[in-house]
Amino acid sequence: xxxTVVDRWVGLTFMALAxxxxxxxxxxxxxxxxxxxPGPRAFPLLLGEILFVLGGxxxxxxxxxxxxxxxxxxxxxxxxxxxxxxxxxxxxxxxxYAFLMDKIGFLLATPIVVVLALRVVLGLRxxxxxxxxxxxxxxxxxxxxxxLLQANLPQGTWISLQGD
Amino acid sequence: MxxxxxxxAHMALxxxxxxxxxxxxxxxxxxxxxxxxxxxxxxxxMLPVTFAMSxxxxxxxxxxxxxxxxxxxxxxxxxxxxxxTPSAAATVLDGHPMAKQGxxxxxxxxxxxxxxxxxxxxxxxxxxxxxxxxxxAIAFGPAEIFALVLxxxxxxxxxxxxSMVKGMVAGIIGLMLVVVGIDPIMGTxxxxxxxxxxxxxxxxxxxxxxxxxxxxxxxxxxxxxxxGPSNSIAMANKVRAxxxxxxxxxxxxxxxxxxxxxxxGIGAIPxxxxxxxxxxxxxxxxxxxxxxxxxxxxILEGVVAPETANNAVTGGALIPLFTLGxxxxxxxxxxxxxxxxxxxxxGPMLFQNNLPEVYxxxxxxxxxxxxxxLIQLAGIRYFVKVLQIPxxxxxxxxxxxxxxxxxxxxNSIFDVYxxxxxxxxxxxxxxxxxxxxPIVLGLVLGELLESKYRSALTLSAxxxxxxxxxxxxxxxxxxxxxxxxxxxxxxxxxxxxxxxRAHKRAAETGPAAxxx
Numbered sequence: 281x282x283x284t285v286v287d288r289w290v291g292l293t294f295m296a297l298a299x300x301x302x303x304x305x306x307x308x309x310x311x312x313x314x315x316x317x318p319g320p321r322a323f324p325l326l327l328g329e330i331l332f333v334l335g336g337x338x339x340x341x342x343x344x345x346x347x348x349x350x351x352x353x354x355x356x357x358x359x360x361x362x363x364x365x366x367x368x369x370x371x372x373x374x375x376x377y378a379f380l381m382d383k384i385g386f387l388l389a390t391p392i393v394v395v396l397a398l399r400v401v402l403g404l405r406x407x408x409x410x411x412x413x414x415x416x417x418x419x420x421x422x423x424x425x426x427x428l429l430q431a432n433l434p435q436g437t438w439i440s441l442q443g444d
Numbered sequence: 445m446x447x448x449x450x451x452x453a454h455m456a457l458x459x460x461x462x463x464x465x466x467x468x469x470x471x472x473x474x475x476x477x478x479x480x481x482x483x484x485x486x487x488x489x490m491l492p493v494t495f496a497m498s499x500x501x502x503x504x505x506x507x508x509x510x511x512x513x514x515x516x517x518x519x520x521x522x523x524x525x526x527x528x529t530p531s532a533a534a535t536v537l538d539g540h541p542m543a544k545q546g547x548x549x550x551x552x553x554x555x556x557x558x559x560x561x562x563x564x565x566x567x568x569x570x571x572x573x574x575x576x577x578x579x580x581a582i583a584f585g586p587a588e589i590f591a592l593v594l595x596x597x598x599x600x601x602x603x604x605x606x607s608m609v610k611g612m613v614a615g616i617i618g619l620m621l622v623v624v625g626i627d628p629i630m631g632t633x634x635x636x637x638x639x640x641x642x643x644x645x646x647x648x649x650x651x652x653x654x655x656x657x658x659x660x661x662x663x664x665x666x667x668x669x670x671x672g673p674s675n676s677i678a679m680a681n682k683v684r685a686x687x688x689x690x691x692x693x694x695x696x697x698x699x700x701x702x703x704x705x706x707x708x709g710i711g712a713i714p715x716x717x718x719x720x721x722x723x724x725x726x727x728x729x730x731x732x733x734x735x736x737x738x739x740x741x742x743i744l745e746g747v748v749a750p751e752t753a754n755n756a757v758t759g760g761a762l763i764p765l766f767t768l769g770x771x772x773x774x775x776x777x778x779x780x781x782x783x784x785x786x787x788x789x790x791g792p793m794l795f796q797n798n799l800p801e802v803y804x805x806x807x808x809x810x811x812x813x814x815x816x817x818l819i820q821l822a823g824i825r826y827f828v829k830v831l832q833i834p835x836x837x838x839x840x841x842x843x844x845x846x847x848x849x850x851x852x853x854x855n856s857i858f859d860v861y862x863x864x865x866x867x868x869x870x871x872x873x874x875x876x877x878x879x880x881x882p883i884v885l886g887l888v889l890g891e892l893l894e895s896k897y898r899s900a901l902t903l904s905a906x907x908x909x910x911x912x913x914x915x916x917x918x919x920x921x922x923x924x925x926x927x928x929x930x931x932x933x934x935x936x937x938x939x940x941x942x943x944x945r946a947h948k949r950a951a952e953t954g955p956a957a958x959x960x
Contacts, residue, residue: 316906
């Protein structure tokens, strides 16, 4: 697949997203104005309209640009199943980390997520090595951020090892 | 004046003041270097520490923290591709590619040296022409700042890499993210859908961590799964601890002066700040460089320009603070608090009533930059060791630090979720060929753009003339049009050249080639 084809579909997607955005803006933001100045709705609406036009521009450019115009242009890397799985897994892990930090606190959530990242996402072998990395990252971050820099680290709402 | 200077030197070189500068500089450097911990946070943390100190020592702590924080952002920007502060976002563009080429220490050494140059340059500008600059800066009303911000947004054209349209789409996405939350003028909720966490909107630093760091972590994971650890080790072997040569620095001297002027000028305008100055300087350097096409691939000018400009902002920001008592950003607002707590009232009378204290602050700035130079240049050989950690372990550590940093900004778990989602979105956009820096630029400038536009129209009761009757605004509008025009011209030229090449190739290889 060429970039022109990818851009055409992406442009169409952005046009659709822009329409949804404008609809949301129109239906959820108040149309009040203040002494002749635009109200809170004007700027977001304008952004949606610009995005629609730019999406359209992407579609038009992909149609009028001949494929042979840049024959040396590299083609987009195809999206393989392993990439989808790994990127999806990585994002899911981050969201799980946020959830766990909220529920069981930083000190318990971090080793769990580090073990998952090393073992499941990266496929590393050797439990001892994984355990050492997880423990040192957790303790190191707690010492640097929590103790030394006095930054607030999340405490769990279900379990909290940090105390107040 | 000589007496005042002598008195100032006596105060600024007292052991408590020197210790204060050193403490502030180290704290600022650490907070600046860690994504998620801002130097505004460091200043707020250090402010109570100064209560028990003398006025000079207290100000020395705050000055050290401010200068150190502004400089520290480049460390993580270059080493791991995540800007430590928003001001260092433009440094990632060439600094991190330099690290990938095994030139991290050269990039970091250059960043420190030019940062000190920019900071000291702006200090001397401040000493010399503070009053006229302050008078000019105060002439910037909402209409003028709107025009300046629009000009700043036009740099998207330069950051757009291959496709101007894609760059503009990315910029619009950044602006759209800013819209979510409370409306800055009327306080109305916008696109919050009843979710309380969305009321505070998307934080700039959180978005920056997500957009820069998460795609990089995911790419490292993928690279490790596909190719194993071999690539990481090969990369680590290339790490050398060397500094930029005098020749390299001397060849960029004129660029440093120009970018220091940009930074000082932007810094003097309240409500602007380091990120705008850094992006404008980067675009300026790219536009006037003979190696324009090489920007973004890891060249020294790409580090020199933003780092000189963002540190020059420090001196510029002190101009309205000292002469008019107007803080330009959260960091200088904390400094204003510090000045007032220690009995110094910023404004025109400051120079009459407290001249020795003002000079002592100047000396503290110089001391702080000397310390920064010393600490960072000595530390480079240790900082680059970070690159020798196998990249897959580093990626996991970054993932953990991204979560901590995102949480620490506002103590909000929502920010960690937002960082993860924005990071995934950033990865998809990168895969589709969209550049990330315009999104950050949109996030930085969005609120200012909208609020100044609406404030200007509120002042003029809806009359658009307010934008056209101001010579300063007209200047920036003209510069914006010129900048976009120049970019369009070069794009059209490139498109025609491609087309001509394609026709020539088709004619040479026969009609079938044209239908490829």
